[in-house]
Each structure stands twice: as C-alpha cells, then as structure tokens.
Amino acid sequence: MTSPLLEIKGLTATAGENQILNGIDLVIQPGEVHAVMGPNGSGKSTLAGALAGRPGIEITGGSVFYQGKDLLGLEPEERAREGVFLAFQYPVEIPGVTNNYFLKAAVNAGRAHRGEEELDAMDFMALVKEKAAIVDMPKDLMSRAINEGFSGGEKKRNEVLQMLLLEPKLAVLDETDSGLDIDALRVVASGANALRDADRGMLVITHYQRLLEYIPPDFVHVLSGGRIVRSGGKELALELEEKGYGWIEDAAEGSAS
C-alpha cells in the first residue's frame, strides 16, 4: 500500500507557554476530505499552524508524516514547495508588495523546486486569469498590495486563488468560510472543489456545518481541548449543528479528569 498523504500521531504542541494540542491522531489518504470542527479555542488553528510550520508553535511530542516524509523537520517554505498549503484564518496584509509580484514569486518557487521552468509574466498572467475566474476575483486586486484594504471576503478569495495557483497536494483551509455571505461561501467551495481529485487531500477547518454542504467531507472530527474527541462521517456535522458544542465540551472535561 502507498503511504498515507498525511499521518499525524500523538501530536502535542504548546504556544506561548500554553499547552494546546494534547495528542492528535489523524490519517488522511489521497483523495479524502476531512473536516475538523470544534469550539473557539479548541486548537484548530494551532493544528493548522503546526502543519504549516508557524513560528511560535512548539511541537513537544508526536510525529507528522506527509507522503512518508517527516513534515516537522521541514522549513515552512519547504513544506509549501512540497505541496502543503494553508489558507490562513487571518490573511496578512503586506503593504508595498503587489499581489501579482508575490503570487508569481510563489508559483515560480514551487516550479523551481520541481525542476520546472519558471513562468514568465505573460504565462503567469494567463494562468491567473484562468484561476481568478473560478473565484470571481476582481482584476484590480492583483495589482494592489497583498490583502491591503481587501474586504474580508476578498481576502478569503485571495487565499483560495493562491491555493488554485499553487495546486497543493494537501490543502488546509482554516475557517475560510467564517464571515462570508452565502455567495462568497459558494465561491470558496467551488474553488476547493475545483482542486479536489483522487491524489489530493483536504483538511477543512470550520465552525459551521454550512460549508460542508458545499464541500462534502469523507470524515468529520471534533476537536476539543486539543484532542479529537469524536470522529465520524458527515452526519456528525449535522449532529453538532443541532446540539451545539456544549455536550462535546462536557464530554471532553469528563474524559480529562
């Protein structure tokens, strides 16, 4: 059997003195979409950050293998070039650097890593045009500074556009749906679905099951107190929607004591 796309075992992590991840186990096979749900503060973004290599998150135990390689030993840029993508919950504004320049540099960093020829300005523009159409991205956003003055929805579209340009093997979407109206939500979902195929995997972090109606997951995991406290099929998302997170938190406290 080929190795899983992602294999997280007993992952524990701290951030700024706080113990946040308390032993995460999760396996994603190629082609699978996994959803991670959980209340605020349960450690969803910390898990996403740990996978992308965010500074300040200290891994204290466990392992993460990506396509059979030790992911935790790689620098953030190496992870990205190897095909790991994180759509940020809070995309960063970067004054003075145009979106265009940045995305071209990002695409070419990946290509150089794979031994492919770099795209010139013309080829890149054609590629952007194609992908931007999928997410309904206004053209002028490409010549503006990265995320600067973008609305919440524009920032999230920009994340999805980046994902489409970089064509990752493993995409982690951290609450890409939060704060979006239903149209924007559809756009984000169609971006994610455009990428979905038998080789790729996705980890869709969300607070609401709404997004999962558009990106139907193969598995749903519930995170609470830095642990996966339940896993199931997509019906679990519906159950959470009905009952809220209260019962999960109670259960987590019960098991912790």
Next chain:
Amino acid sequence: MSQAHEAARDALLALQAEATPAQETPFVARLRAEARDAFAAQGLPTTRWEEWRYTSLARLVESRFALEGEDTATPSREEAESVAFPVFACGLFVFVNGQFAPSLSRPATAGGPVRVESLARVLTESPETLEPWLGQLASSKEHPFVALATSFLSDGAVVTVPRSADSQTPIHLVFLTTGDEPHLCQPRVLIRAERGSRALVIQDFVSISKQGGHLRNAVSEVFLEDDADLGLVTLQRGHPRSFLTTGLFARQERNSRFASHVVTLGGQLVRNELQVTLAGEGAECRLDGLFVAGDGEVIDNHTLVDHAVPHCTSAELYKGILDGDGKGVFRGRVVVRPDAQKTAADQSNPNLLLSDGAEIDTKPQLEIYADDVRCSHGSAIGRLDEDALFYLRARGLGEEEARRLLVSGFAAEVLRGLPDEALSSTLMEELRKRLGRREPGARA
C-alpha cells in the same frame, strides 16, 4: 575641536591653497575667500555641536584626501552609461570626479528646452550671470561643509529651465567618482526653474571606485520662480567606504511646486543637509527620502522646511532601513514663522530595523509661531512583521527572499512616488540588489 579635527581642517586648507585657480572674477574670488575664512573659523564639526550630536566624523578626520582626479583615467562611455540608468531617454551629463566630461555626455535627444552648462565654463565666459544666484542660498557661515565646497568652487552644473518651458525629458546629472586614491571631489549644482516652467532633474552620485574612501562634498542651490514646477531626484549610490556630504538648498516663490526625492543606498558616512524656504504664498513642497544603511554605514538626513509666508504646504516622508550595525539619523525641523498662517505641514519618518545592532536616532523639531496652522509629525521604529514573513514563506518563498520582499515593500511607498516610472522600477531593482548584499545570518 579635537587635535585630529584641527589637523584634518589644516590639511584641507592646505589643499585649498594649492587648488585655488587662476581666474579672478572679483565676486567669485570674494566668495571663495569668505568661504575659506568661514571654514577655517568653524573647522570640522564634532559631536559636541548640537547639529552633529549623533554623527561622528572620527573616521573622516583620520583620512587624508588628494586633489580630485590626480590618479584617475576617464572612464569609457560604456562604463559611464552602464552605471547611469540607461533605461530612460534623457539628457545625460556626466561629471568625472567633479569635472564635466563632454565626451561622456549626451544632451537630450529630443532637444528639450532645458539648458545645462558646465559651471567651469560659465565661470570663465560669463561669471556675472551667476552673481545673483551662486552662494545666495548655501551659507558658508552656517555650514562648514558648504564653506569647504565654496572655497574650492570650480566645476559642476548650471541648469536653467527657461520661462514657461515644459520639459518632457528628464535631465540626468551623473557625478562619477573613480580612482583608488582617496580624493576630495566637490561638485556644485545650480538650478533655476524660471516662471511657469516644468522639469525633472536627477542628480546621481555614484562611485565606480574599487577602494572607496573618497570625500564627496556636494552643494546644490535651487531657485523656483513663480508657478515653477520642479522635481529633483538625488541618488546616492556611494561606495560603502566613501564619505558623502551634501547640502541642498531651495527657495520657492509664489505657487511653485518642488518635489525632492533623496535615495541613499549606502556610504561609510553620508550627511545630507536639505533646506527649503517657502518664500512665496501658495508654494508647495514635497520632500521624500529613503535611506539604507548596512554594516559600518552611517546615514544622516537633516532637513529644514522654513514656512516664511502664509498658505504654503509641505509634506515630508523619510523612510529608513537599517541593517547590521548600520546607523541612521533623521532630524526634521519645520519652522512656521509668525506670519505664516494657513500653513499645512506634515512630516513622517518610519524606520525599519533589521538587526539588533542597527540604530536610528530620529527627532522631529517643530517650531510653530503662527496659530492658524495644521501641522503633524510622526516617527516610528519597527521590525519586520513576523506574521507577514511566515505568510510569504508559507507560500514557498525562501526566508531571505521573503525578507527582501518585505523590506522592498516598506521602501515602495517612497520609490513608487518618484516622478518617473522607469526610474522607480530601476531603483526598486537596485534596492533589491542592495538588500541582497547583506550578510546572510546577519539578522537578529
């Protein structure tokens, strides 16, 4: 004055005696003699001078300089053009170690209306035409380096933008420093933008010396008559071991517009004195600056905007990038005279420190004697945004590249504001190269 300062002053005075030229137009002779006396009296500034508190001349006073050009060969045209930015079509005027080099120059192909002459030539042929202007703004009594420059007065550029002329073609004055013996080179620029004229002038100080160590001491005087619109870009691309001191003095009459951009990409010691007098109502000035100091470099910008009359506007933005043990100094003085009601004056000086050893001393100084004015100032000292750095790396950009991109993003606000697009993209490129020069691992 320390003994070292005195000895350095005396060495410069001896050099001046040697360099005094033969021609003796009375007003020029007087200008030089007064300047020499003023320099002898003041000497070289020490850090005990209020205006020089943060900038030590210790290394400069240890150096001895020869007269310009004694050991140098004139560079080839290719060499000259490769350091001048070849990309934009403009009138190119090259000065080698302070002296006009007609063979390397290329007047505007379009035959623009702007007149550029060699100062040495005008001093020989029609010195009386300079008398109302030369030395009128740059005071030898107040500035020892101006005194030093004026006491040597010999060559440079005289730029005249005739009345109502609208020049589409930038004038590029390139001051090349060559040669390996440290020498003293003091180019002088006089710009007159006559009534209702419009032009863009670039004064470009660039070194192609391998050793560096020269002292370049440049003085520019700029007159804007009523309704004139002048852009002046000062590029300082010095050798990391060279000394560069400049004085830029501008006077603006009614409804004139002046935009100055000073971009400094390095030098062992750079001190820029920039003074603008808003002397006619409705005058506007915009003063932008970008300075990059790396290991062993000190870059000091002292600016003064004098709002002498009502209804004038000044806006100033200087950005500093300090790396290694590089040091920056910014002093922004704004004076609003009692009569200067309805003044609007803004000033801002954000700085980026890229290492623990880097340093910036920034100080605004507002002296407001009128009551109906709108003035603001702000300075800031920041580091690279770690979240932004991670964001770029998370998309596959290497750490060094990500840093460089963030730093150039910080600089972009100033560079994109340049009045010529080709110039701004060329400088963006030049900046990226300059940033690539930093030692890997020199970061905090």
